Amino acid sequence: MATQWFLVFESVEKAQSFILEGKSITVDVGEKQICLFRKGQLFIATASVCPHQGAPMSRAWCDDEGGIICPYHRYRYHCENGRDLSSGGDPLTIYPVEIRPTGLYVGIETKKAWWQMF
Numbered sequence: 294m295a296t297q298w299f300l301v302f303e304s305v306e307k308a309q310s311f312i313l314e315g316k317s318i319t320v321d322v323g324e325k326q327i328c329l330f331r332k333g334q335l336f337i338a339t340a341s342v343c344p345h346q347g348a349p350m351s352r353a354w355c356d357d358e359g360g361i362i363c364p365y366h367r368y369r370y371h372c373e374n375g376r377d378l379s380s381g382g383d384p385l386t387i388y389p390v391e392i393r394p395t396g397l398y399v400g401i402e403t404k405k406a407w408w409q410m411f
């Protein structure tokens with residue numbers, strides 16, 4: 294496995310203007326659809342569906358204690374590691390986010406093609 298980095302926004306300012314405080318947008322990153330949340334200066338990239346029963350995380354929100362709340366059953370997930378803080382069930386997938394001079398990037402784990410293994 295290798296992390297492939299995808300440019301999502303060309304600047305933090307642009308990302309801040311697109312994503313409301315405590316909310317998210319859905320974006321296509323490589324072959325995946327993810328949700329990108331903003332909490333203050335922090336950006337959090339997650340799976341686009343809840344691991345509990347598949348609610349669209351685009352309708353989730355961030356609370357003030359570092360949790361992401363699913364809109365269906367209000368399960369709370371840790372914004373850094375995705376841990377299910379409500380029931381101890383499956384975690385929400387969290388993707389790494391990097392702010393670079395060239396913009397905001399999200400990292401996705403990709404399998405290496407066989408010819409890249411040597």
Ligand code: FES
Binds near residue numbers: 346367
């Ligand atoms: S579908 Fe998200 S908590 Fe149930």
